[in-house]
Amino acid sequence: MTALQSVPIFSEVHEDTLNALVTAAEVKELVRGDVLFNEGDEPNSxxxxxSGRIAIVMISGxxxxxxxxxxxxxG
Incomplete structure (x- = not known):
């Protein structure tokens, strides 16, 4: 079982497809204060x-x- 199978949106996806996704995936380990993406970034991922939690933050102009x-x- 892959970690993706515990994510509801992937629960019904065939195992071969999940394995292909896992192979193509890039795992990032973040710590408090790290930025994953910025507003306006190209939506390409x-x-x-x-595990853990992330905050979606907007900065006042x-x-x-x-x-x-x-x-x-x-999840």
Whole structure:
């Protein structure tokens, strides 16, 4: 069983397809404060949180203040 099988969107995907996805995947380990992507970046990848939590943050154009707009848990 791959880690992807525990993600609801992949639960019904055939094992061969999951194995191909895992082979093509790039695992990134992030720590607090790391940036995964920025607003306006080209949408050319899919990100799956396998463990932990990430925050979706918007920065005010007026005073550069950060506002958390969403928290995403694993899955």
């Amino acid at each position: 899919l990100h799956i949180v396998l 007026v005073d550069d203040r950060e506002s958390v707009v969403a928290l995403m848990d694993s």
